[in-house]
Structure formats: structure tokens, C-alpha cells
Amino acid sequence: MKHVSRSLFLLLVCLRLHGVSGAAEKVRVAVKEGDSVTLYTGVQTNQHENINWYIGYLLARINGDLSNICTDVQCNEYTERFRGRLKLDYQTGSLTIMNTRNTDSGDYTLHITSDSSFSEKIFSVYVTGVSGVDKVSGMEGDSVTLNSGVQTNQQDRMTWYLNGIRIALINRNQSQICTDVQCNNTERFRGRLKLDHQTGSLTIMNITNTDSGEYTLLINNRNRFSEKIFSVSFRGVSGVDTKEKMEGNPFILNTGILTNQQLLVRWYYNGILITEISGENASIRDSSFICSADVQCNEDTERFRGRLKMYHHTGSLSITNTRNTDSGVYKLMIISDSRISEKIFSVYVHGESSCPTPFQLGIYAAVAVAVAVILLIVAVIYCYKRRARRNEANRTERDKQASGAEDSSPDQDALF
Known part of the structure; x- marks a missing residue:
């Protein structure tokens, strides 16, 4: 048997x-x-x-x-x-x-x-590719609508994805409709998604910096598929961590997490994958690199040439022997069981002889204003004291003249 x-x-x-x-x-x-x-x-x-x-x-x-x-x-x-x-x-x-x-x-x-x-x-x-991507930007707290450009009653099925995860769906007769947690087991948007039943357009309300990413609309009509991609970003800078370093000095970009609590941790430099670590079902000791250097992640680039180090237990990124060409935007993507989150670092690396940064210019301007105020105060005090001395000298001269006039006047008794 x-x-x-x-x-x-x-x-x-x-x-x-x-x-x-x-x-x-x-x-x-x-x-x-x-x-x-x-x-x-x-x-x-x-x-x-x-x-x-x-x-x-x-x-x-x-x-x-x-x-x-x-x-x-x-x-x-x-x-x-x-x-x-x-x-x-x-x-x-x-x-x-x-x-x-x-x-x-x-x-x-x-x-x-x-x-x-x-x-x-x-x-x-x-x-x-990137040529067919519609770029959409907004300020934190705004609402953003991603327009489908079609009618739902003319399509068999319309599905929205964020970074490959389904977040909304609607079919022709509207017998199947879902958004966010109804489509998957995550509450990333927590009721902030709205699906237009006539067009299938998607509105994201009260947007936050974690809503940035690539939204893909997949349209199925009689087994013919078409797609539309929206790249959503923010104009504000509140979610950007700014770093400034002198050329040659190392710096660390901290994740603030533990890798054994995440599925995947990725670092991008100006949109190019430079390092990646998997922590799925692994202890700190067992966390395994998918790629630990830029050339391993992307065979067409050796930009950092062994100057990158990724810490196993946190996924934080260290860059040694920095150069001014390392300046740019570093994006951290953290993928866990229930959500995808991002953190952006704006890094500026400058040399000793380089032009001053805006931060330095601000300091220079503040120092210049302080020096000017001090000089003005000194000038006012000097003018005041000089004027006081001149007045004193004039008063003394007048007193002397008055005393001399009294001494030279004729004796009244001698006239008689």
C-alpha cells in the first residue's frame, strides 16, 4: 500500500x-x-x-x-x-x-x-525601462492621484502594484474590488487609498515619505496586457538625512534596524544598487549577503572599488577613503514581512580647497555680521569718547579765556 x-x-x-x-x-x-x-x-x-x-x-x-x-x-x-x-x-x-x-x-x-x-x-x-515612467511628486500631507486614462467598463481587470506588491484591484463588472489590506495582508496605507470605480485611477491621501516608490498599473483586456508606471516622490526635504564630510574621512549611514528582523536590506546610490543583505529567518550570525560590494551587485560599475562595508547585524553602510565623487543621494530600502520602507541620505563630500558649502556660507555670513556689529559698536564708542574729549577741551579753553579777560581789565580805584 x-x-x-x-x-x-x-x-x-x-x-x-x-x-x-x-x-x-x-x-x-x-x-x-x-x-x-x-x-x-x-x-x-x-x-x-x-x-x-x-x-x-x-x-x-x-x-x-x-x-x-x-x-x-x-x-x-x-x-x-x-x-x-x-x-x-x-x-x-x-x-x-x-x-x-x-x-x-x-x-x-x-x-x-x-x-x-x-x-x-x-x-x-x-x-x-525608464522612458515610459510618469513622474508624480507632492508635499507630505497632500493627496496624489495616479490617472489610468481608461474606463473600467472597457477593461477586464485593472491592478495596481507598489514595488511589485498588489495594493488595489477592480474588474469590469466591479464584482472584485480591493485596496490595501483587502488585497494583501499589510496595512501600509491604513485607509489612505481611494479607487475610482469609473476609471480605476488611484488616489493616495495624506501622503508620507514612505509612500515614495514605483506604482505600476496592469490592465488586462481580453488577455491583452498593458501597463503604466508612475514614479512617486516628494518635493519636501523633511525625510532626507543630510550628511557632510571632508574628503578622505569615512562616514556611516545608519539603518536604525536589525537585519534578522527584515527580509531584505538594500542600498542604492543615485538609483544604482550598490549593496544588499538578506536577513530572512536568520540570526545575526547567519545573515547572508546577496551582494556586498558595488561590482557584485552591478557588474557594470566599480565606483567604490572595495571602499564599501555593510554591517551584518544592522545593515548600516560604511564608506571609507571618501572622495568628492561619492557625493549624491543614498537610498535605503528595507523589506519586511508586512511593509516596505525607505530612508534617504543626501551626502556631500568636499575637500579643503573646494568651494564653501551652503552651510559654510551661512556660518561665514553670520560671522561677518557679528564682526560688523562689533566694529560698529567700537566706532560709536570711539566717536562718543572723542566728542566728549573735544567738548572738554573747548570748555577748558573758554575758561582760560574768561580768566585772562578778568586779569587784563583796569583797576577802578586807580582811575580816581
């Missing part, structure tokens, strides 16, 4: 592998061209026999005891499509695609098998 049950299980696995069973769970992931994207398994490799990734053919494989591991050309000798841009997480089997290209778009299928179960998950990856 035991052999019969195992045979039936293997038969079911074969049917799933050949697409005979029902639809698998499907996750949509959007990534900007040039960035890295990680497809998460949600499991541990040591609890399963095999974890396989497919994109029409075997793309990557890892088994429970790590005795059988391959990626790209190691799995399939006839293709070098990714050319070293794939990385497998040995603890989870999650797959990272680095330096993404538009040709990387497609369905990535994950098969997980163990002694008694088989599961399948499909990741629909969309790699987008």
Missing part, C-alpha cells in the same frame, strides 16, 4: 510538471532595467529534496544537502542567456537576477519537491 501511495504521488508530480493539474500560484514582479530582482521561495532548502527553477527550460537547481547545484549554462549547456547574472541563495533556494535586461521578462516557474509534497509557483517578471 505504501508503494502504491508513493507511485500515485510521483504520478501527480509528473502531471504537474507537464501542466496537467490546476493553475499554480502566480506572482507578478516588476523591476527597472539594470536593477536586481529576487524571486523568493519562502522555504528552507534543508527541508526539501529539490528546488528547481524553469524559464521554458531548467534554469537553476538546488537540493536539500547541496550536493546538486547549478545555474544557467551549468544546468543547460546550450544556453548562456544570463552569463553569470544568476545567484542562488543556498539557505532558501531563492533566485536573484542581477543587472536585469528587458530580455529577462517572462514567466519563471518554481518547483519544490519533498518526500510527501509538491508545489509550484510562477513569477511573471516584467523588466521595464
Whole structure:
């Protein structure tokens, strides 16, 4: 009986592998061209026999005891499509695609098998450029509307995503409508989303700096898909931490978190991924780097050339031997089970002979005003004392003249 049950299980696995069973769970992931994207398994490799990734053919494989591991050309000798841009997480089997290209778009299928179960998950990856992005900005506390430009009754389904996470949905007959926590198990917006039932446009009310990011609208009409991307940012500077350093001195950008409480911690420099650490289900000691230096994260750049250090327990970023070319915007992205948060650092690195910064100019101006006031006070005191001395001298001269006039007047008794 035991052999019969195992045979039936293997038969079911074969049917799933050949697409005979029902639809698998499907996750949509959007990534900007040039960035890295990680497809998460949600499991541990040591609890399963095999974890396989497919994109029409075997793309990557890892088994429970790590005795059988391959990626790209190691799995399939006839293709070098990714050319070293794939990385497998040995603890989870999650797959990272680095330096993404538009040709990387497609369905990535994950098969997980163990002694008694088989599961399948499909990741629909969309790699987008920046030319088709609508930029929207607002001040904290304002409302921002992302216009769809269509009518809901002319579309089968309209879905909104923020950084790959579904946040709103509406279909043609409005039998399916959700926003925020109704669409997923997170309360990131906490009732601040409003969906227009006629157009599917999305309004974000009372916006905060954590609402910044890439909002993607996916429109499905008779199995034809189109998308529209909105990049939402803030004009205010209240959420920006400003750092100023002298060239050559190190500085640290602190996260204020612990990595073992997060899924992923990423650092970007002017929009380019420079370092990344995974803390999912890991202790401080077990936190594992996905990429720990700029060239490992992005093969087209060696800007920092070994001058970056990322702390395992906090994810804080240290930059040594700083140069003025290190000035710019550093963005911290923290991904946890229930939310995505961001923190922005504006860094200015200057040399001794460089032009003064606005902060320095302010100090110089304040010192100049203080010196001018002191000089004015000294001048007033000097003029006052000089005038007093002159008045005293004039008074003395007048007294002398008066005394001389009395001495030279004729004696009245002598006249008689």
C-alpha cells in the first residue's frame, strides 16, 4: 500500500510538471532595467529534496544537502542567456537576477519537491525601462492621484502594484474590488487609498515619505496586457538625512534596524544598487549577503572599488577613503514581512580647497555680521569718547579765556 501511495504521488508530480493539474500560484514582479530582482521561495532548502527553477527550460537547481547545484549554462549547456547574472541563495533556494535586461521578462516557474509534497509557483517578471515612467511628486500631507486614462467598463481587470506588491484591484463588472489590506495582508496605507470605480485611477491621501516608490498599473483586456508606471516622490526635504564630510574621512549611514528582523536590506546610490543583505529567518550570525560590494551587485560599475562595508547585524553602510565623487543621494530600502520602507541620505563630500558649502556660507555670513556689529559698536564708542574729549577741551579753553579777560581789565580805584 505504501508503494502504491508513493507511485500515485510521483504520478501527480509528473502531471504537474507537464501542466496537467490546476493553475499554480502566480506572482507578478516588476523591476527597472539594470536593477536586481529576487524571486523568493519562502522555504528552507534543508527541508526539501529539490528546488528547481524553469524559464521554458531548467534554469537553476538546488537540493536539500547541496550536493546538486547549478545555474544557467551549468544546468543547460546550450544556453548562456544570463552569463553569470544568476545567484542562488543556498539557505532558501531563492533566485536573484542581477543587472536585469528587458530580455529577462517572462514567466519563471518554481518547483519544490519533498518526500510527501509538491508545489509550484510562477513569477511573471516584467523588466521595464525608464522612458515610459510618469513622474508624480507632492508635499507630505497632500493627496496624489495616479490617472489610468481608461474606463473600467472597457477593461477586464485593472491592478495596481507598489514595488511589485498588489495594493488595489477592480474588474469590469466591479464584482472584485480591493485596496490595501483587502488585497494583501499589510496595512501600509491604513485607509489612505481611494479607487475610482469609473476609471480605476488611484488616489493616495495624506501622503508620507514612505509612500515614495514605483506604482505600476496592469490592465488586462481580453488577455491583452498593458501597463503604466508612475514614479512617486516628494518635493519636501523633511525625510532626507543630510550628511557632510571632508574628503578622505569615512562616514556611516545608519539603518536604525536589525537585519534578522527584515527580509531584505538594500542600498542604492543615485538609483544604482550598490549593496544588499538578506536577513530572512536568520540570526545575526547567519545573515547572508546577496551582494556586498558595488561590482557584485552591478557588474557594470566599480565606483567604490572595495571602499564599501555593510554591517551584518544592522545593515548600516560604511564608506571609507571618501572622495568628492561619492557625493549624491543614498537610498535605503528595507523589506519586511508586512511593509516596505525607505530612508534617504543626501551626502556631500568636499575637500579643503573646494568651494564653501551652503552651510559654510551661512556660518561665514553670520560671522561677518557679528564682526560688523562689533566694529560698529567700537566706532560709536570711539566717536562718543572723542566728542566728549573735544567738548572738554573747548570748555577748558573758554575758561582760560574768561580768566585772562578778568586779569587784563583796569583797576577802578586807580582811575580816581
